[in-house]
Amino acid sequence: MMDTQSFDMKDLDIAWCPGCGNFAILTAVKEALTELEVNPEKLVMVSGIGQAAKAPHYFKCNFFNGLHGRSLPAAGAIKASNPQLTVITESGDGCTYGEGGNHFIHTIRRNPDITNLVHNNMVYGLTKGQASPTSAHGFKTPVQTEGVFLEPLNPLALAISLDASFVARTFAGDMEQTKDIIKKAILHKGYALVDILQPCVTYNRLNTYKWFKTNTVYLEESHNPHDRIEAFRRATEGEKLSLGIFYVHPKPTFEEELTVYRENREPLYLRRPDLTKVVNIIDSNRGI
Amino acid sequence: MTKLNEDVSIVLCGEAGQGIQTVEHILTRMLKLSGYHVFSTQEVMSRIRGGSNSTLIRVSSRRVASFVDRIDLLIPFSPGAVKHVGNRVSPETILLGEKKIYGNEYLGTRAIDVPLSEVASQVGSPIYSNTVAVGLLSGLLNVDPGILQDYLRGHFSGKDQETINKNLEAAKRGYAFGHDLLENGKIRIEIQKSYKIRDEIILDGNEALALGAISGGCNFVPFYPMSPSTGVAVFLAQHAKELGILVEQVEDEISAINMVIGAWYAGARAMASTSGGGFALMAEGLSLAGMVESPAVIHIGQRPAPATGLPTRTEQGDLLFALYAGHGEFPRIIFAPGTIEDAFSLTQRAFNLADKYQVPVFILTDQYLLESHYNFPTLDPWRIKLEKHFVKTDTEYKRYRFAESGISPRGIPGFGEGLVVLDSDEHDEEGHITENLDIRTKMVDKRLRKLDQLQDEILPPELVGPKKYETLVIAWGSNYHVVIEAMHKLGKEDVAFLHFKQVYPLHPETVSYLQKARTTVIIENNATAQFGKLIELYTGRKIDKKILKYNGAPFSVEEIERNLNSFLD
Numbered sequence: 001m002m003d004t005q006s007f008d009m010k011d012l013d014i015a016w017c018p019g020c021g022n023f024a025i026l027t028a029v030k031e032a033l034t035e036l037e038v039n040p041e042k043l044v045m046v047s048g049i050g051q052a053a054k055a056p057h058y059f060k061c062n063f064f065n066g067l068h069g070r071s072l073p074a075a076g077a078i079k080a081s082n083p084q085l086t087v088i089t090e091s092g093d094g095c096t097y098g099e100g101g102n103h104f105i106h107t108i109r110r111n112p113d114i115t116n117l118v119h120n121n122m123v124y125g126l127t128k129g130q131a132s133p134t135s136a137h138g139f140k141t142p143v144q145t146e147g148v149f150l151e152p153l154n155p156l157a158l159a160i161s162l163d164a165s166f167v168a169r170t171f172a173g174d175m176e177q178t179k180d181i182i183k184k185a186i187l188h189k190g191y192a193l194v195d196i197l198q199p200c201v202t203y204n205r206l207n208t209y210k211w212f213k214t215n216t217v218y219l220e221e222s223h224n225p226h227d228r229i230e231a232f233r234r235a236t237e238g239e240k241l242s243l244g245i246f247y248v249h250p251k252p253t254f255e256e257e258l259t260v261y262r263e264n265r266e267p268l269y270l271r272r273p274d275l276t277k278v279v280n281i282i283d284s285n286r287g288i
Numbered sequence: 289m290t291k292l293n294e295d296v297s298i299v300l301c302g303e304a305g306q307g308i309q310t311v312e313h314i315l316t317r318m319l320k321l322s323g324y325h326v327f328s329t330q331e332v333m334s335r336i337r338g339g340s341n342s343t344l345i346r347v348s349s350r351r352v353a354s355f356v357d358r359i360d361l362l363i364p365f366s367p368g369a370v371k372h373v374g375n376r377v378s379p380e381t382i383l384l385g386e387k388k389i390y391g392n393e394y395l396g397t398r399a400i401d402v403p404l405s406e407v408a409s410q411v412g413s414p415i416y417s418n419t420v421a422v423g424l425l426s427g428l429l430n431v432d433p434g435i436l437q438d439y440l441r442g443h444f445s446g447k448d449q450e451t452i453n454k455n456l457e458a459a460k461r462g463y464a465f466g467h468d469l470l471e472n473g474k475i476r477i478e479i480q481k482s483y484k485i486r487d488e489i490i491l492d493g494n495e496a497l498a499l500g501a502i503s504g505g506c507n508f509v510p511f512y513p514m515s516p517s518t519g520v521a522v523f524l525a526q527h528a529k530e531l532g533i534l535v536e537q538v539e540d541e542i543s544a545i546n547m548v549i550g551a552w553y554a555g556a557r558a559m560a561s562t563s564g565g566g567f568a569l570m571a572e573g574l575s576l577a578g579m580v581e582s583p584a585v586i587h588i589g590q591r592p593a594p595a596t597g598l599p600t601r602t603e604q605g606d607l608l609f610a611l612y613a614g615h616g617e618f619p620r621i622i623f624a625p626g627t628i629e630d631a632f633s634l635t636q637r638a639f640n641l642a643d644k645y646q647v648p649v650f651i652l653t654d655q656y657l658l659e660s661h662y663n664f665p666t667l668d669p670w671r672i673k674l675e676k677h678f679v680k681t682d683t684e685y686k687r688y689r690f691a692e693s694g695i696s697p698r699g700i701p702g703f704g705e706g707l708v709v710l711d712s713d714e715h716d717e718e719g720h721i722t723e724n725l726d727i728r729t730k731m732v733d734k735r736l737r738k739l740d741q742l743q744d745e746i747l748p749p750e751l752v753g754p755k756k757y758e759t760l761v762i763a764w765g766s767n768y769h770v771v772i773e774a775m776h777k778l779g780k781e782d783v784a785f786l787h788f789k790q791v792y793p794l795h796p797e798t799v800s801y802l803q804k805a806r807t808t809v810i811i812e813n814n815a816t817a818q819f820g821k822l823i824e825l826y827t828g829r830k831i832d833k834k835i836l837k838y839n840g841a842p843f844s845v846e847e848i849e850r851n852l853n854s855f856l857d
Contacts, residue, residue, distance in 0.1 A: 044554075044701050049712070057711075057720055062701035064553055065711040065721070066546060067576050073510075073543040077550030077558070078701075080534060081508060085554070085702050106539035259529040260507070268507045268534070269555020269678070269700055275669045277531055278503050282667050285489040287321070 069099025302365025427466020578618030626768030681706025694737025
């Protein structure tokens with residue numbers, strides 16, 4: 001049995017504000033990984049830029065802390081290069097839905113077997129408080145001085161519309177459910193989105209712990225995650241934000257579709273080119 | 289009677305969608321099988337149907353590998369064709385085709401009416417006109433009729449029997465027509481055949497580059513289509529299954545470059561293949577490769593820019609862009625193949641160097657090189673040994689250990705006990721984010737030290753011509769053959785040619801080559817002599833004269849000869 005200490009690091013200087021929802025998510029991730037007995041050496045965390053994207057620095061793992069918005073292409077390539085690795089991306093709403101919006105759409109279409117954790121605090125923290133793609137109507141910032149009037153991006157509805165393989169939302173204030181859903185997302189074969197609602201104690205005075213408590217509700221046990229229309233309805237309904245697993249559609253993963261793994265399961269790093277075949281191709285250009 | 293000797297230049301011209309490229313493909317291969325040296329290159333419009341496209345096929349008793357303006361035989365397939373290549377038509381050009389097509393455009397005195405579509409209709413349909421043309425040229429060039437029949441059978445093997453038979457018949461009738469032209473003395477063509485050539489290969493730059501990548505161990509190619517580089521990815525996709533390569537068409541070039549870096553991180557060998565506009569989107573990712581010290585192989589097939597430019601044409605306008613792209617300071621290597629053989633070997637080499645020095649390595653080609661074909665003896669994938677430079681990690685592993693050489697051993701996740709940590713922020717030896725400014729300085733120095741390390745591996749420029757010279761002509765990349773042919777025609781004893789297939793870092797010998805020259809002349813397919821500037825920057829020597837072309841077309845032998853002559857007289 002593993003314990004969470006397997007992921008603990010010494011002498012950490014964490015860059016998050018006291019009371020930040022990121023701490024709870026970090027704990028939930030570590031506990032989920034511990035309970036699933038994911039070995040840190042076989043785990044690759046991939047992140048972009050932002051406060052959430054620093055998470056992989058705070059526990060033991062391989063990680064690729066790349067560019068703002070670009071975690072999904074890197075993660076997909078890592079998984080495709082070595083399907084034996086557990087690959088999880090962790091970044092914020094600005095990184096994933098804003099800068100990385102195009103990758104978000106097409107990674108869902110590609111369906112790599114990765115878990116996409118999104119810390120969604122509906123604000124840009126690291127750049128000091130501008131609106132994010134998920135900021136609510138009327139949310140005032142030093143830039144959106146009259147309040148946000150753009151339509152907030154609905155990541156769950158978007159993912160369901162793209163027939164994402166696994167779509168869930170949790171609230172960082174409920175660590176138990178967050179951990180439980182992260183575990184299911186990691187175990188799920190295929191792309192899994194977990195949008196994690198989280199307060200930003202410094203820059204978001206609207207969507208506070210209290211606000212989230214009041215404005216979220218759990219999906220009923222009777223919710224059928226295989227019903228896409230119902231999942232979409234629940235993702236788009238007004239008033240309160242539902243929490244839970246909205247939609248699950250098991251289907252072949254990107255790696256399973258790839259011809260490179262059809263007869264040979266070896267990760268790409270172990271392979272060498274068959275130069276005899278190259279010679280055959282070259283020779284085929286000699287004659288008729 | 290017209291007599292054509294040793295080196296015949298044929299131009300096929302017609303609309304997009306008329307199948308001229310098929311005629312080119314079949315003819316070049318058949319001519320090679322018949323023992324001729326061949327070269328072909330095309331200029332096409334950025335459209336699917338209509339317009340005017342042309343293909344040059346040179347048939348010769350000597351090796352030919354460059355573009356010429358001269359047209360000996362012009363075969364128009366559409367109205368507008370003769371006008372399209374009009375400035376290359378001379379009184380010596382023979383028009384060979386249907387009067388009803390070239391009709392009013394007919395420019396010269398030498399025209400031979402060949403009723404291509406009429407013959408095709410007799411066979412069954414005007415759609416066989418191209419095959420009649422193939423037959424006609426085969427007859428004129430004395431292709432063995434057996435080769436014609438066998439090649440066409442092979443080429444059309446996927447079709448039904450009736451289609452095959454009709455094509456064979458169309459070719460046969462075209463052949464008879466061509467043969468008659470020889471027999472009744474209207475045209476005489478004398479090109480020596482050499483049976484040694486029959487066993488050679490014909491490839492274009494795209495195919496050679498792709499084969500070089502495979503031989504270099506490339507097994508991951510995320511790409512977004514963009515002319516003229518798309519051919520590389522298409523070729524690799526078609527061989528992906530048999531060779532175990534992952535080829536994925538992705539949402540954009542930003543995704544492609546980040547996938548390339550992700551794939552190398554996990555131990556794959558990845559390549560990005562794009563053109564200038566796509567590479568512009570990759571600039572951010574390139575900088576990431578610089579920071580995390582990721583290997584990367586990046587092919588840029590240049591075309592005229594800025595912006596969309598001339599999508600299907602050629603230029604050497606992205607050299608300084610490739611050199612300076614990406615924010616921040618980090619080392620890189622830039623190759624510029626001069627020949628189709630170079631496209632193969634430099635790409636293969638690029639994978640080893642990228643892996644060894646953990647730097648981005650560029651292959652800078654252009655439309656002209658990528659879409660030109662010629663015959664040559666062979667390619668040897670075993671000549672360059674595949675080197676893998678990653679290590680198995682232990683629990684003490686630190687990805688960015690301060691190595692004296694600057695090259696910290698590169699681990700990959702899942703191979704060994706250690707953790708492989710990388711960050712686009714400045715980082716410490718482990719790879720964790722840091723704002724320690726002393727570490728920052730040390731890391732910059734460490735990254736830049738790799739540039740010193742790779743000095744020994746810089747490919748020297750190639751000197752063609754006399755070792756003692758007054759004038760030194762300098763070119764890089766795809767202008768290799770065209771300059772050599774022009775210099776040969778020029779026949780000056782005090783003029784030498786220095787060609788660079790590695791344009792950055794520059795080989796240290798460059799300085800002494802320049803010092804020996806009284807006059808230096810640079811030839812570049814761009815408007816601002818970018819390589820000339822690069823030479824001046826790194827050697828202090830200003831280039832005296834420039835021959836520049838930037839209208840989207842490649843240099844012709846005649847053009848270079850003419851320009852050099854004007855300088856030398």
